[in-house]
Structures are given as structure tokens and as C-alpha cells.
Amino acid sequence: MGPLVTQDIIGGNWNFVLAFILGLFFGGVLEQAGFSSSRKLAGVFYGYDFVVLRVFFTAAITAMVGLLFFHYFEWIDLSLVYVNPTFWPSALTGGAIMGLGFIVGGFCPGTSVCAASIGKIDAMVFLVGIFIGISLFGFTYDWWVDFVFAGDLGRIKVYDSLGMRQGSFAFMLIAVALIAFYATRWIEKRVKKVEY
Amino acid sequence: MEENKQASKYMNPYLAGFILGLVLLASFYFTGRGLGASGAVKSVVVTTVGTVAPEFASSTLFFESGASEGESPLKSWLVFEVLGVLLGGLISGAFAGRLKLKVEHSPKISSKTRLIAAVLGGILFGIGSQFGRGCTSGAALSGMAVLSTAGFISMLAIFGTAFLFAYFMRKLWI
Numbered sequence A: 001m002g003p004l005v006t007q008d009i010i011g012g013n014w015n016f017v018l019a020f021i022l023g024l025f026f027g028g029v030l031e032q033a034g035f036s037s038s039r040k041l042a043g044v045f046y047g048y049d050f051v052v053l054r055v056f057f058t059a060a061i062t063a064m065v066g067l068l069f070f071h072y073f074e075w076i077d078l079s080l081v082y083v084n085p086t087f088w089p090s091a092l093t094g095g096a097i098m099g100l101g102f103i104v105g106g107f108c109p110g111t112s113v114c115a116a117s118i119g120k121i122d123a124m125v126f127l128v129g130i131f132i133g134i135s136l137f138g139f140t141y142d143w144w145v146d147f148v149f150a151g152d153l154g155r156i157k158v159y160d161s162l163g164m165r166q167g168s169f170a171f172m173l174i175a176v177a178l179i180a181f182y183a184t185r186w187i188e189k190r191v192k193k194v195e196y
Numbered sequence B: 001m002e003e004n005k006q007a008s009k010y011m012n013p014y015l016a017g018f019i020l021g022l023v024l025l026a027s028f029y030f031t032g033r034g035l036g037a038s039g040a041v042k043s044v045v046v047t048t049v050g051t052v053a054p055e056f057a058s059s060t061l062f063f064e065s066g067a068s069e070g071e072s073p074l075k076s077w078l079v080f081e082v083l084g085v086l087l088g089g090l091i092s093g094a095f096a097g098r099l100k101l102k103v104e105h106s107p108k109i110s111s112k113t114r115l116i117a118a119v120l121g122g123i124l125f126g127i128g129s130q131f132g133r134g135c136t137s138g139a140a141l142s143g144m145a146v147l148s149t150a151g152f153i154s155m156l157a158i159f160g161t162a163f164l165f166a167y168f169m170r171k172l173w174i
Helices: A014-033 A038-046 A051-072 A088-105 A109-117 A121-139 A141-148 A166-190 B013-031 B038-052 B054-059 B077-096 B111-131 B136-145 B149-166
Strands: none
Touching: A014 A109, A014 B013, A014 B077, A038 A051, A038 A088, A038 A109, A038 B149, A051 A166, A051 B013, A051 B136, A088 A121, A088 A141, A088 B111, A088 B136, A088 B149, A109 A121, A109 B077, A109 B111, A109 B136, A121 A141, A121 B038, A121 B111, A141 B111, B013 B136, B038 B054, B038 B077, B038 B111, B038 B136, B136 B149
């Protein structure tokens, strides 16, 4: 039963090999999907290309449904799977800053690595920017530390936050995705094409 | 309707999303954690500061691990994963004939404007990822897959804010 590394079914050093292999596929599929182009990524915010929404939503739902089934068949012990803790003020602020960074810079960290790998110079300087940004945060860490740890809700699940059952939430998310896939096709047809 | 020639060279987005979802699922199954990106840059930052100014680093919580005697923060899961992303992207780009050194930008702006915007965007993403405990991959995508509330807050905040500012930044893109 998974996760295999966490339970020492696979040795610790193999973890790094696995990380590299998973990264290979991660980078490969991002590039194949067109995530190595900032103008393609930005399309989602102007309605001329919704590839980000399609790939992102499909991936999240595939992994979510996969985990639920793996749990159901007892192939994975979900209590050993890392769930990022919710510190809501910090998560909200960080997300907002990242959103601004996305529309200004045209990448997110993962896609910038992917784009830099095929020679996009704008992606390389974006990576330099991330380095500077994290350094700035680090040097001023004392100012933020209280805020970063405020509003601790622990490893809370979204369906508990909303007072829903797990299955109902998963179903709702899939329905929202399908509606979004359909609606964005409709929008894309009506928005002026952008050549890039 | 005329198809965008560039776009037709890319993989079907739903297929790409499905494969990405399987990679993410494999990551959870094998290693118990999702994918990420900004954390690897943080390892580089912490290591750099720990090497350049070890005394300063050991006195601050954020950089502490960069100056400690133990294993270097560069020997971390995310660093190996991001090295994989780099090679995976390179291989895919090579097969698709997309390897080319260039600054991609809208014809309405200069390369210089694009590069300045890219650095600024990167700085913002770097800062934001530290507040958000991860970026679009680590906090939003992986968080959503495990149905964590933080994952959904991150996703909504990232895309919501980008939409909110899209109008003001339109000259950069369209």
C-alpha cells in the first residue's frame, strides 16, 4: 500500500531518483501542452487561449479522483499523504501577490523552468526574479513571521470548510470543470485571435 | 474556423491535463507528496546565503538550514524534481523543434519591457510563494488534488487576482 517511500517500502535515496523521473514527466507534459510560452499562458486572462484552465483543471481532477479511488481500494494510506496546512490570511495574501506576478511576468515558477529549458530568455529572467523575491522575503522574515503563522486552521480539507461531504464536493468540482470547459470554448470562439 | 497554427502543434490540453494528473497521482503514490517548483528556488536561495554569509544565515530562522553542518538544502526532493522538469522540457522542446534562444513578447512592447516585466513578475511570485507556502504547483495544484482548503484558497487567489489586474496589464499581452 502506498505511499511507498514514506513507509520505507522504497529506500530513501530512491526518493531523489523518483523526484527526478517525476520531474522529467512534469516538465515534458508542461512543454507539450504549450506551457513554455508566456503568451499562451496569458491567454486565459484575456479569453484567447484557455489551455491553462483546461490542463490545470483536468490534472487536479484526475489526481483528486485517482487519490479517492486509490484510498477506496486501499492502495494508498491517505493519512500518510502530505496535506498542506491552511493559514488562511497568509495563503490569501500570497495567492494575491502571486496572481499579480502571473499577469505581470506571464509565468509561474514551474512553467518558467519549463520555458527556460527551451531557451526563453524572459523565463530565465523570471527565474532570477523568483530568486530575488524569495531572498527579499528571507531578509525581511522577522517582519512577516507572525502574519505567516496567523489564522492556523491546520490540515483542514475543503469539504469540511464548506460543510459538505467529500463525495459531494468532488462531484461538484467535476461539474464546475465541465461547465468551465464548455463555456470557455464558447468564449474562445468569440474573442479575437491573438497571433503568437 | 481557422485553427491557430502554433496551437495545433501542441498536445490536446485535456490529454495533457490527464497525463499531468497521472504524474501527480504517481507522485502521491510513490513519495506521499505532490509536485512543486518554488521550493527548489528557495533551496538555492538558502544555500547561497548560507555559503556567502554563514554567520548571518545561522542567526536567522529563514536561512538557518543553509549554514548548518548537516546535509545541504540543495539535496532536497524538489531540487531533483525541478532538474527533471528542466530536462523534460528540453527533451520535449527538442522533439517539437521549439529550442530557440529568444525573448517572447507581444509586438506592442519591446524585448526590454518584456524582460523588466518578467523580472518584476518573478520577484512578486517569489515573495508570494513564501506567504502562500508554495506556488501554483506545490500549493494550488497539489493542494487541490488532496482537497486541502489551502490549495483552493491559493488557486482562487492566484487566478482571481490575475484576472482582476488583467485589464491594466493588457498592453503587455494583447
